[in-house]
Structures are given as structure tokens and as C-alpha cells.
Amino acid sequence: MNYLxxxxxxxxxxxxxxxPIQLKTEDIAHKLNIGLFNWNEPSQALFLNGHPYIFLNCHxxxxFQWQDFCHELGHILWHAGDQMRLPTSFVEYQEFKANNSLFMPLCQLLCLMNWIYQRYMMKP
Structure with a gap:
């Protein structure tokens, strides 16, 4: 396995x-103490008074909300700073890095394969 x-x-x-049954945005946000909300604007992550929040576009x-959640979670886990005040090249870097978080849904497949293997392939 690689680092990611x-x-x-x-x-x-x-x-x-x-x-895979446990992969729910609400549950993950709750376990990480991240406020999770739906709204009419583009999805985004932010910190307010040191507390992380993810806002997902309700439309x-x-x-795709799962993908947005993973992307915004990447910002929460790995980034700091207000992108409105950062140099463009650094914002691009952060966006590229957050897009790596989209690999998190691929891990669903690994979880599913492991679950299937344990449930149906291993003999008790």
C-alpha cells in the first residue's frame, strides 16, 4: 500500500x-466532531472559533455529495488558512491535495471486498 x-x-x-454500511457522511462527521449542514450554496469547509464545519450543497x-464531503473533509484534515487570503498557487495546491481525498470513496471498495471475503469466503 502507498501512503494515501x-x-x-x-x-x-x-x-x-x-x-461499507458504516460509510455515512453524518456518522463520519459526528465521529470527528465536525458540524455538517446542507445549504443552497457550493459545498465548502471552514473553521469557526476553532471548530470544523462542512457545508454540502443540498441540490x-x-x-456526488459523498464526493464533495470527502473533498471538504480533506481540507479539514490537511489544510489551514483562508483561501481568500492565500496565494493562488497555494490554493491550487490545496485543491489538488483535497481532490486526493476523493480516493476515500475508493476505499469503500476495499472495505466491501474485505467484508465479502470475511463473510462468504472464509470458512468458520
């Missing part, structure tokens, strides 16, 4: 997630 895959695996393990289809 190890991070994702350890991240899910830390949250007690070991099967985005559910599967």
Missing part, C-alpha cells in the same frame, strides 16, 4: 469503520 492507502485504512479503522445528487 495506509492513511485511509488507518483513518477508517480509527473511526471503527470496517464495512447535489447524493453520490
Amino acid at each position: 492507502e495506509d492513511f485511509i485504512k488507518n483513518f477508517y479503522m480509527h473511526l471503527g469503520i470496517n464495512n 447535489t445528487p447524493h453520490n
Whole structure:
């Protein structure tokens, strides 16, 4: 596994997630003490008084909301600073890095494969 895959695996393990049924934005946000809200504006993450919040666009289809959640979670986990005040090149870097968070949904597949293997392939 590479660094990102190890991070994702350890991240899910830390949250007690070991099967795809547990991959819910509300549950993950709650476990990480992140305020999660739907609104009519583009999705974004921010810190207010040191507390993280993720705002998801309520008009985005559910599967794309998951992608937006992962992207914004990447900002919460790895970034600091107000992008409105950062140099453009650094904002681009942060966006590229947050897009790596989109690999988190791919980990659903790994969880699912592991769950199927444990449930149906291993003999008791």
C-alpha cells in the first residue's frame, strides 16, 4: 500500500469503520466532531472559533455529495488558512491535495471486498 492507502485504512479503522454500511457522511462527521449542514450554496469547509464545519450543497445528487464531503473533509484534515487570503498557487495546491481525498470513496471498495471475503469466503 502507498501512503494515501495506509492513511485511509488507518483513518477508517480509527473511526471503527470496517464495512461499507458504516460509510455515512453524518456518522463520519459526528465521529470527528465536525458540524455538517446542507445549504443552497457550493459545498465548502471552514473553521469557526476553532471548530470544523462542512457545508454540502443540498441540490447535489447524493453520490456526488459523498464526493464533495470527502473533498471538504480533506481540507479539514490537511489544510489551514483562508483561501481568500492565500496565494493562488497555494490554493491550487490545496485543491489538488483535497481532490486526493476523493480516493476515500475508493476505499469503500476495499472495505466491501474485505467484508465479502470475511463473510462468504472464509470458512468458520
